[in-house]
Amino acid sequence: MNAAFSPPKILVTGGAGFIGSHACVALIAAGYLPVVLDTLVNSSARSLERIAAITGVAPLLVRADVRDAAALERVFAAHAFGAVLHLAGLKAVGDSVDDPLGYYEVNVAGTLALVRAMDRAGVRRLVFSSSATVYGDTARSPIPESAPHAAVNPYGRTKAMVETVLLDLAHADARWGIACLRFFNPVGAHESGLIGEHPNGRPNNLMPYISQVAVGTRAHLVVHGTDYDTADGTGVRDYVHVMDVAEGHVAALRHVTREPGILMANLGTGRGASVLEVVSAFERASGRAIALRLGPRRPGDAPAYWADAGSAQARFGWRARRSLDDMCADSWRWQVGNPHGFDEAAPPPPPPPLPLPRTPSTQPGIPSCPIPFLPL
Known part of the structure; x- marks a missing residue:
């Protein structure tokens, strides 16, 4: 990046994780500066060093919990963010069955804390990493976004619940632009071999x-x-490359920056x-x-x-390429x-x-x- 140019800052919650680290690479390639908010409990700060090795740009790191309202307030006061990519959360289906309250606290209450902090700061552009688990196991493939929520485990239900909250928010306040991305089975790693799933x-x-x-x-x-x-x-x-998923987040970010409202989109190959x-x-x-x-x-x-992946291409020009x-x-x-x-x-x-x-x-x-x- 040109040193004289000040790239727009994007807050990336969970940015040191598997999808988050690849999203940071995609953001930098698109001209943004990611600021990562992560507890590093289930991830590693070394992923950010690897991002810097790949891109030549070191993401900024704030080690904090998305549930911490005071920490969020300080982060938003310190930076003028253009938008937020929200990837922080717990994601193991089996663990969610054993600890449902923990999953609701992190995934649902954490999102509520984040959205409240965004609203107070006047940052109303959000890309939320949802999941195809919201559809459950009974939907017929290819699965369109119109398929009903039918999650069969607490993890999937937390994603469905957050989608419902964000849908109500967007309907209540027309200033918001929100994309909920339901990705299917993200796999692979960056082609450099420097970042992947820890x-x-x-x-x-x-x-x-x-x-x-x-x-x-x-x-x-x-x-x-x-x-x-x-x-x-x-x-x-439906297996989809993690870099395709990352680039889908950037494409959705550009969309919500231009257009208020809310959209739900599958990220999958359609095969x-x-x-x-x-x-x-x-x-x-x-x-x-x-x-x-x-x-x-x-x-x-x-x-x-597998996904009906046509909506993402029609709405914001994304399709899986790998x-x-x-x-x-x-x-x-x-x-x-x-x-x-x-x-x-x-x-x-x-x-x-x-x-x-x-x-x-x-x-x-x-x-x-x-x-x-x-x-x-």
Whole structure:
């Protein structure tokens, strides 16, 4: 960025996390300066150092909780934000069943605190990271935005509840511009191999499991169900590259900056891939065989689940551009270069040659680039 130019600041809650860190890269590429608000409880500040290595721009970091009204007030007083990308929250479906109150407190009460702080500061442009879990497991694919809320777990219900709050807000106050983005199964990593999903407990989707088998930290992949009414009998899901999701947030940001009101939009490819198709793509990317163990269906799993992705393209010009092969190649590049995620418990091994490279397969050195820390 030109030093004489002052880029517009965007507050990114949860900006050190998986989707948040990629959104920061996309924001910087689009000419914005992200200010990250994150507790770093389920993420790492090293992701921001990697963002600086990729983009040459260090995001500003505020270590605070989105539920902390006083901290939010100080952040909004210190910066003139053009808008907010709200990605902070808890996201593990299984954990939400065990701790529903914690999920409602963080995901719902935290959003209420954020929106109140935005309103007091006069910042009324918001992109909210929702989830396709709001549709539940019974919607028929391709799933349009008009499908009703039918979430089957507390995590999905928190997302649906926040959408309802924001819909009421936009209808009550015409000054607001809000986009709720329902993304399907975000996977992959930045093509540089410098940022990706930091391992933190049980993975939330298929690809990290496959990656762990390929790298040797997991013995085999259990395929849950081989008798579904699909082409190869295994479950079908809409996998979308995390950088496509990140760029979708930027496209939605531009839309709400121009137009008040509220929109709901799916972020997906509009195509489903079966478990075995994903395994085959990962084998091509890694050059390694994935050991499989066939198991029974899991209760509640839908046979097939993918997005009607036309609305995002019609409303704000976004569509997913990266293929399943890209998702697997980028996941593998991240995995072999960062076997411990952002932790430095062991040096990363040199990555093997990738059959589908779009960037050099060797991870570049990460220069020392301290992240500006903004005390509250």
